[in-house]
Amino acid sequence: MLFPLTYRASMSIIDIESHDCPCCGNGLHRIGEGVSETLDVLPAQLRVLVTRRPKYACRACEEVVVQAAAPARLIEGGIPTEGIRPVSTTGSSKVTSA
DSSP: OOSOTTSEEEEEEOOOSOOBOTTTOOBEEEEEEEEEEEEEEETTEEEEEEEEEEEEEESSSTTOEEEOOOOOOSSTTOOBOGGGHHHHHHSSSSOOOO
16 A cells, blocks of 8 residues: 555445457456555545556457556546645645635
């Protein structure tokens, strides 16, 4: 894990729609997963959002690997979520106007 285990974590799994090989139609088998962690904030709390995206391959077609698309991020390749924006810009969990 990228973040300390003391942060509360919320995990979601984003899977593919079909487990059939797009090349030959045979069944896909899981070969691994991509795991990403982003940092979210609750009022006076931080939590880690863990997103798992299983990877599947076809035993008949050796070059086919299928994985669900990753969700969009606030900053491309970054770890913060939308919830951290008010804290990082104002220093509090309340959005204030100048």
